[in-house]
Ligand code: SF4
C-alpha cells in the first residue's frame with residue numbers, strides 16, 4: 023500500500039523530492055508551523071523515504087493554509103505545498119474520508135462569513 | 150474600452166461592495182467591465198493536484214468565454230484571480246492536463262491558455278496608468294496612512310501570478326499614492342491571515358490575523374486595504390489585536406477618491 027501511495031502522491035503533486043537540500047526554509051516560513059506535527063520539509067523527506075503512513079494519519083494535512091509561502095521561498099523550487107495537497111488528496115479521495123461534510127457547515131456559519139471560505143474549505147477538505 | 154469581467158461568488162453575496170465600487174470607478178475611468186454571461190464559482194482555491202481535472206473546469210470555461218469574446222479577463226477577488234490564473238497557466242503549460250480538460254470541454258478549437266487574465270489592480274496600473282488615475286482623482290485622501298495588505302493569493306506563486314515582485318511588491322503602494330494617500334511599509338503585508346482554516350479552526354485565523362493587525366498598527370497605519378473578502382473578514386472579525394484598524398476594500402477608497410461613491 024505504502025509503495026503505491028508514494029508513487030501516487032509523487033504523480034499527483036508533480037514534485038521531485040530529490041531536489042530538496044533540507045534547508046528547512048519552507049518550514050521556517052510556514053504560517054501553520056506551530057500547529058503542525060509534521061512540517062513542510064518533513065513531508066518532503068518522509069515521502070522521499072516512503073514513510074507515508076504517519077503523514078496519511080496526521081492532522082497536519084488540514085493545517086496547511088495553501089498560502090504558497092513555501093512554494094515561493096524554497097530555494098530549490100521543490101513546491102512542498104503541492105506534496106501536502108497530494109497526501110491530503112490521497113486520504114480524502116477514499117470513500118467516507120471527507121474531513122468536512124456539508125452537514126457540518128450550517129453550525130459553522132456566521133452572518134459575515136464570506137462564501138469564499140465555505141467553498142474553499144470544501145474544496146480542500148472534501149471530495 | 151471593454152473587458153470581460155469575472156466577479157465570482159463572494160462578490161455577488163457578502164462582498165458586494167468590492168464589486169460595486171469597482172464597476173462605478175471603472176466607468177468613471179472610461180472602462181467598461183462586461184460580466185461574463187455565464188460563469189461558475191472558481192472553487193476558492195486552486196486544486197494543486199495535477200490529476201485534478203473537474204475542479205478546474207469552471208475556470209477553464211470562464212477563460213474560454215473571454216477568448217470567444219476576444220477580450221482580456223479582469224478579476225477582482227484575490228482568490229478568483231489566483232485560481233483563474235493558475236488554471237490558465239496549467240492550460241498553457243501542462244500538456245497532459247490541458248489535453249484532458251479539452252476532452253471534457255469538446256470545443257471546436259482547443260483552449261490553450263490564450264486569454265490574458267488581469268487583476269483590477271493591474272488594470273489600474275497597466276491600462277489606466279497610475280499617473281492618469283492621479284489626474285482623475287477628485288477627492289485625494291490627503292495624509293491618510295494606509296497599509297496595503299496583499300495577503301498570500303495576489304502575488305504567489307510569483308512565477309505564475311507575475312503581478313509584481315512577490316517579496317517586495319509595490320502595486321498597492323503605488324495605488325495608495327495615486328489616490329493621494331500615504332502608504333505604510335510593514336513586514337506582514339504578504340503574510341497569510343489564516344484563510345479558509347477559519348471555518349473549522351478559528352484559533353489559526355485569530356493568531357495569524359492578530360499578527361497582521363498588530364504589525365500594521367505598530368507601523369502607525371490608520372487603515373488597511375485589501376482585495377480579498379476572506380482577508381477582510383479575518384482581519385475585522387478574528388483579530389485579537391488591541392488596535393482595531395478599519396479594513397476596507399481598495400475599490401471603496403478608489404470610488405471615494407474618484408468622487409463616485411454616493
Ligand atoms: S525549502 Fe525547499 S529545499 Fe529547503 S527544505 Fe524545504 S523543500 Fe527542501
Ligand code: SF4
Pocket residue numbers: 048051052053054055062085086087088089090091092093102103106
Ligand atoms: S502552503 Fe501550507 S505548507 Fe506551505 S507555507 Fe503555506 S501553510 Fe505552510
